[in-house]
Amino acid sequence: MREKIVLIDGHSILNRAFYGVPDLTNSEGLHTNAIYGFLNILFKILDEEKPEYLTVTFDVHAPTFRHEMYAEYKGTRKPMAEELRQQVPVIKEVLRAMDVEIIEKAGLEADDLLGTISRICEEKGMDVAIISGDRDTLQLATEHVKIRIPKTKQGRTEVEDYYASDVKEKYGVTPVEFIDVKALMGDASDNIPGVPGVGEKTATKIIMEYGNIENAYAHASELKPPRASKNLQEYWDQACMSKTLATINTHADIEFHLEAAKHGDPYTKEAHDYFQKLQFKNLLSRFDVEASSNKIESHFKEINEKDRAEKVFKEAEKASTVGAALTEDNGNVLPLFAHASGYGRLTIAYGKDKIYSIVCGPDMEMDYLFERLVHIAENVQTFSMFDLKKYLPVVKITKQENCFDATVAAYLLNPLKNDYTYEDVAREQLNLMIDEKADPMTKACYEAYTAYAAAGSLTEKMQAEGMYHLFTDIEMPLVFTLFDMEQAGIQVEAEALKFYGEQLGARIVELEKEIYEMAGETFNINSPKQLGVVLFDHMQLPNGKKTKTGYSTAADVLDKLAPDYPVVEKVLEYRQLSKLKSTYADGLAVYISSDGRIHGKFNQTITATGRISSTEPNLQNIPVRMELGRLIRKVFVPKEGCVFIDADYSQIELRILAHCSGDEQLIQAYKEARDIHRMTASQVFHTPFDEVTDLQRRNAKAVNFGIVYGISSFGLSQDLSITRKEAAQYIENYFETYPGIKRFLDDTVAHAKEEGYVVTLFGRRRPVPELKSSNFMQRNFGERVAMNAPIQGSAADIMKIAMIGVNKELKEKGLKSKLILQVHDELLIEADKEELETVQEILKRQMEQAADLDVPLIVDMHTGENWYEAK
Structure with missing residues (x-):
């Protein structure tokens, strides 16, 4: 029985995977789609072929390619996309970790290596399977050399197989003659010029009749059509060069040792670690190595007895670091534990073999577990949880300096992600992959263990990147400040809100009638397609931009028409009022709690720049450009005996720019x-x-x-x-x-291009991966991000310092007044009228002294009986 070797054209398959698999990135920002696609194809081939030997070849883009004399011509190839280029060294590392033989040599392309190794192995009496996305390799097909070309159809990989007879059947020529066909027709994707005016059909017909280009040239006068005859004679030198470029060298000067290509077990521990790092969850099932997670799970213990729980609590209090998780008994997160006597579990970890999940029961109600957890939190050096703010309503911690929010720490290290779950942190910091199908107790144990074990790793990385002080001095105190603001909420006059909605509704109905009269017909104003037809087809308004779905009615298009066409002006007003009604007049009502206040959420791990965002509802998006939009602020009022104080930084970003640029x-x-x-x-x-x-x-x-x-x-x-x-x-x-500003912006972009990130005045890093994109628009966007992020991020940091300072001083002085809202550069205080002057002084001082800049920070302050008046 003949032995078999599989030869893979590394760059070709990687390139095919890159363009066939949607973009993927791991938690470190590395693009991984090409690697993922490559490995899927590799495993599919190995499962089908079951070879004794395996080798992957790669191009080394040295000054020469296939032949030195044509280097300049082939050197005009389009450069590799940056997102693909960064994946090439990684796939090589992964393959080496899988004990796969890699062969590459400067001056030779991958298919020269494939051709040479293929010939050597066939001469040894072996079967060969060549895996390549390049049809050039069809010239290598023989009775024992099979060319396999992967294709992606409807998201699935299919493979076309060609022996020599298959090439003849499909293309009408032999594998050797296939070279001559390509020499005539050329190949734009590989920069092979061919003969102008000779397509695939004509080239195939000529080679089927004459066998090769040399014989065809000898009979050039007989060739048909006449254009092919004329052009082959005129471009004969180009045809010869094309044939040389198209011919794979099967006698390249390389060393190949068959034993080194012996295919063993690719599922090594080293490969398993790489797959975890790359976050290829569904490929990990192929491994049969002992994962470190199995060792950890052996230490997971469930406790139902109070006396055992007490022993664990007392032991935990003596630990330096404790990680904790609070979940419902079904494994779901229990956000506010509204029913403290309900069923849930507290899980704590304070050592690699000290991981306990304590279940709520008749003699261990949740209130008891919360109380014990607070005691632990205030006695250990580091108390770590994920998304700590969510649990503060029940875990009433007073000793804030002990607390470590692993979600916030993970965010600081990579602010570009969408979320920061314990599964992500376990994978990134501890090299642990957690089974999504694990039972609730196991998941809770992993969360607590990750909070415990990752705290040290996260701290070290923040220290290495100069962000630990940012974490301890700004972000962690901010967790408690935002919690206080959420608990306070802001009062809303529900009846006033309802009346405001009715006013908007009435005006919207009026606008509908006016628009229909001007247009001369009724239609769905909210339908961009119908609106486009009415404005640009029926009413013949100018500058209509047609898209695949109809005319564009985007705001920028209508804004330009509005000054000259009243109907467009009314459409824009209709849109604005409709959004006001649905989002605010109607939308805010559902968030009013039984106490008459809205208790929204403030998020500190959403934006890449470090700005705080607001959700449920988003009170930072209250319209300010139109008067009717601003009027909604009238429904936000202080409680009885209080007044609103609104303080707004004046031109904070320009002031930071002045300081940073030194202009x-x-x-x-x-x-x-x-x-x-x-x-x-x-x-x-x-x-x-x-x-x-x-x-x-x-x-x-x-x-x-x-x-x-x-x-x-x-x-x-x-x-x-x-x-x-x-x-x-x-x-x-x-x-x-302002030449200083120009220097600063240029230097900032240069730094971002070199280091991959920009930094705020307080050490916050914002990665700018867009600068390495192969797409011009993306790179351009990256430059704008690099210019703005240090300014906007520094403004966000200063605002956070001010918020922390204001909130802390109000509490330390025992004042009734409370910080209740933050909107970009603005703070809103619900101030007791008897404390008004004191609060104004605190607010002004804390905000203006939040940072020591070369220019003064100035605060504009106003008071009012509602938010509209205060603003």
Whole structure:
């Protein structure tokens, strides 16, 4: 029986997988789709072929490719996408971990290696299976060499097989003649020029008749069609070069040792570790190695007796680090434990073999478990949980400095992810893969163990990246500040909200009638397709942009038409009011609790820049641009005996930009409390300060704030309705006025390109992977992110410091007043009227002294009987 070897064209299969599998990234931001697709194809082939030997070949893109004389021509190939390029060294590492032989040699392409090894093995009496996405390899097919070409159909991988007879049957030529067909027809994907005017059909017909290009050239005058005859003679040198480029070298100068290619068990412990790191969960089932998780699970213990639980609690209190998890008995997270006597479990871990899941029962109600957990939290050095704020309503911790929120720590280390579950942290920090089908007790034990075991790893990594002080001094105290704000909530006048909704509804009905009258017909205004037809087909409005689904009625399209067409202006108003009604007038009502207040959620692990976000409901998105939108703030009122104080940072991001850039002119202007926008207008438009018009000031303001966000000349031209050339001149004049800003932005982008991240004033890192994208638009976006993230992130950090300071001082002084809301650069306090002056002083001082910048931080403060008045 003949032995078999499988030869894989590494780059070809990796490339095919890259474009065939949707983009995947692991928790470290590494693109993994090509690796994942490659491994799926590899395992499929190994399962089918069951070979004795296996080798993967790779190109080494040295100065020469197949032949030195054609290097310049083939060197014009499109460069590899960056997202694919970064996966090449990783797949090689994975293959080596699987004990797979890899062969590569500078100056030779993968198919030259395949051709040579294939010939050697066939001559040894072996069967060969070549796996490649490149049809060039069909020329290598023989009676014992099978070419296997993977194809993806409807998300599934299918493989086409070709022996020499199959090539002849499908293409009408032998494998050797296949080279000559390609020499004539060329191959744009491989930069083989071929002969102009000769397609596949003509090339195949010529080679079927004449056998090769040399014989065809000898009979060039007889070739049909006449164009092929003429062009083959005119481009004969190019045809010869194309044949050389298309011919795989089967006698390349390489060393190949068959024994090194012996295929053993690829499911090694090292490969298992790589698959965990790459987060290929469904491929791990192929491994039969002892996972470290099995060892840990042997230490999971369930406790139902109170005396045993007490022993565990007392032992845990003496530990330096304790991890904890609170879950319902069915394994679901119990957010607020509204029914403390209900069934649930407390799981704690304080050693690799000290992992206990304590079940609530008749003699161990949840209140008792909460009480014991608080006692532990306040006696150990480090008390670690995931999403700690969620449990603070029942785990009433007073000693905050002991607490460690593993979710927040994981977020700091990688702020680009969508979530930070204990399963993710277990995989990333502890190299543990947790079975999704595990029972509730096992999952709870893993969560507590991960909180315990990952605390050290997360701390070390935050220290290594200079973010540990950010974690301990800002993010952890903020957990408790946000909790206090959520508990306080904000009072809403339900009847006023209902009346506001009715007003909106009435105006929406009026607008509908007005729009129908202007359009001369009724239609669904909320349907972009119907609206597009009415505006651009029936009413013949200009500048209609057709898309696959109809005319675009996006806001930017309608905004340009609104000044000249009243119907469009009314459509925009209709849209705004409809959103106001559904999202706010109707939407807010469902969040009003029995105490008449909305207790929303504040999230600190959502945004990449470090800004706090608001959900359930999102009170940070209350409209401010239109008066009717702002009026909704009137329904938010302080409780009896209180008044609202609203404090807003003045131009905080521009002030941070002045500090970070060190631009002397901008710093001096802020120190002198000058009108920054008027001063910028004076400089940019070359107008005396006192003669700057309101329009010039508005335009300068757009430039000032646009620069912070890395605005382009195109973006500025759209904002100001000016030409792109004018906008470019504005920006150029701006940088001449403030050269320090230009230097800072350029240096920041350069740093991001070199290091892969930017940093705020307080050490917060924001990775910018977009800068390495092969897509121009993505790279451009990455540059804007690099410019803005340090500014916006520093503003977020300063706001957090202020919030912590304000909340702490209000509590320490025993005041009734409470911090209840944060919206970007604004804080809202529900102040007891008798404490008004004291609270105003605290608020102003804590906010203005939150950071020591080269320019003063200024706070605008107002009071009111509702949020509208205070703002």
